[in-house]
Amino acid sequence: MSNYEVTQDLKLQAAVSSGGFLSSLVKVSFAAAAVATAYKIAVPNSQGLASFATSALTALTSEIAVKAVVGLVALYVFYLIIAALTKTTYEGPTKLYPRATAKDDFYDVAIVGAGPSGCTTAFYLVRDLKAKVLLLEKKKFPRDKYCGDAVPATAHPHLKAMGVLDEILKERKGHPADNGGMISPNGLSFIGRSADQVGKHVVIGIRRKIMDEKVARATQKAGADLRENHEVVGAKFDKETGLWTVECKPWAGEDKEWAVDGTSEKNESNEIRTFKARMLVCADGATSTLARSLGIVTTAPDGVCSRAYVEGDSHNFKADGVVFYPKKLLPGYCSVFRVGADKHDLSFCCYIIPGNPKVTNDDLPAMHHDIVKNDPFVSRALGPNAKMERMKAASLRLGGVPKSFGPHLILTGDAAGFIDPLTGEGIHLAMMGGKLAADRIAAAIESGDYSERMMSKYQDAWMDQFGNDFKWSYKGARMLYRFPLFLDASCAMIQKKGPAMLGEWAQVMTCQKPKSYFLKPSIAIPLGLEVISQCFKQAIFGTAK
Secondary structure (H helix, E strand, C coil), rough: CCCCCCCCCHHHHHHHHHHHHHHHHHHHHHHCCCCCCHHHHHHHCCCCCCHHHHHHHCCCHHHHHHHHHHHHHHHHHHHHHHHHHHCCCCCCCCCCCCCCCCCCEEEEEEEEEEHHHHHHHHHHHHHCCCEEEEEECCCCCCCCHHHHHHHHHHHHHHHHHHHHHHHHHHHHCCEECEEEEECCCCCCEEEEEECCCCCCCCEEEEEEHHHHHHHHHHHHCCEEEEECCCCEEEEEEEEECCCECCCCCCCHHHEEEEEECCCEECCCCCCCEEEEEEEEEEECCCHHHHHHHHHHCCCCEEEEEEEEEEEECCHHHHHHHHEEEEEHHHCCCCEEEEEECCHHHHHHHHCCCCCCCCCCCCHHHHHHHHHHHHCCCHHHCCCCCCCCCEEEEEECCCCCCCCCCCHHHHHEEHHHCCCCCCCCCCCCHHHHHHHHHHHHHHHHHHHHCCHHHHHHHHHHHHHHHCCCHHHHHHHHHHHHHCHHHHHHHHHHHHHCCHHHHHHHHHHHHCCCCCHHHCCHHHHHHHHHHHHHHHHHHHHHCCCCC
16 A cells, blocks of 8 residues: 555546636626627617617626526536535645754655755755755766756756856856757758847756766755665655655665765665655656655656767767757657867757657667668768767656645656656756745745645646646647648748747747747747748648758
8 A cells, every 4th residue: 555645636627627618608608698689689770889889788688698697607506516526625734743953863854866856956945944854866976867968048047046057167067059950850950049049048068967966966065964875765654753764775786885975884784774754755757666656656657768978079060959850750859969068079869759659668779779870960960980879768757747746745856747748858847846846845844734735736836837838748749740841830930030030949949938939929820821831842842942
């Protein structure tokens, strides 16, 4: 039996969604009945607009309008009854708990996973609240994390607050991407400088092995108790004391050594070490072994990505970053970014995004190597002499989990599915989610209320900040698979409008602007015209060029 069960009722989500619809339906139907009746009165009598408006007001009390409204009010009451019957309620606090002191043998918070999300949560808690925070990391830093190594601008404020961003740039271990672009499925391309147009660098290329260690050390310096080589193997909650007991063992990859404050301790007997905490944060990655063992996450990750570094000066790549859209990979894509300012090393990634029934996660190795070797645009960018390391791979949990909280419990980062379903990017969302988790936990610590109702506000917060955009990402992914021509049209429009439009596109694709930005008339109309143009060109000439 798991400590927590996922109790969110999908019927409630449907009821909430339909509630807004029914409420709008009442208003629209009410107005429609009034206008229709007024029209019926005014027009046959050849009355003018003023008389028509007067008749509309009169019609509001007419028999037709009254009957329509009575029927719709009855429908709305029925909705309220259904919503009340299906509503999931969260219990408030049965007890308020004091925060931990230096003398106590427990922590305010135990965070499992010292990646960007876990560290961000810990950093703001210790910096702003002086909370007693335990940060558990499975491996010893520096350790690698397989992803695209492109850190979007929305993560930069958090890196700056930690002192990490300035340090990385000063040491020339990160490369701000200025000169970049895209290549569409049919071969249209645009490379340009967008930083001046946008007013900032949309992404910075940083090796995760470097960034993650600096983030962890900054969090440790701020006051978090960082324990490396501590692999969490279980967690149990005691309702009587309101405390978690977190069980750890030394990671087998480091000769069974604990790592605490930069020193190593042998653990030949493979003993289990335990820690107690009032609050538990699962930030242990997309597979989230802990969250799944607790029963709050019940599904496997959705997507997968590869990564391989290319040695500097062994390739032909001259830009800072380019995104490639091979048709057979859609809605997935490939990317090449420079990482580091001196050596011109590259990070090549291949993302498999759900939406293409012909491509599964198991196809990643074959797809990765085939694109490197045979895709005309990728192979030309890398060149025949590129020295590329062996492919690495990582899982992706996309689009947010249905429930990311419980009493005394929060999920954040990849464990909570904070990865965009269209782009596979998650570093910035992990840090944004980590800050929101810290805010909610701080409120719990100060009030002593760790109830499910208190923690549910965390889900509301991340949904409002970026989660609601995921539905547009899912729709976008399905559209790109069915209509690759949309990418050709987008690239053609960027060619015409130049770096400014490239910057707008990049900001949308890195979650700095919502996906609904494409629905703005100033974007949607010229893009729609370009789609028509590309349809004609490809139908007649067989090419988008």
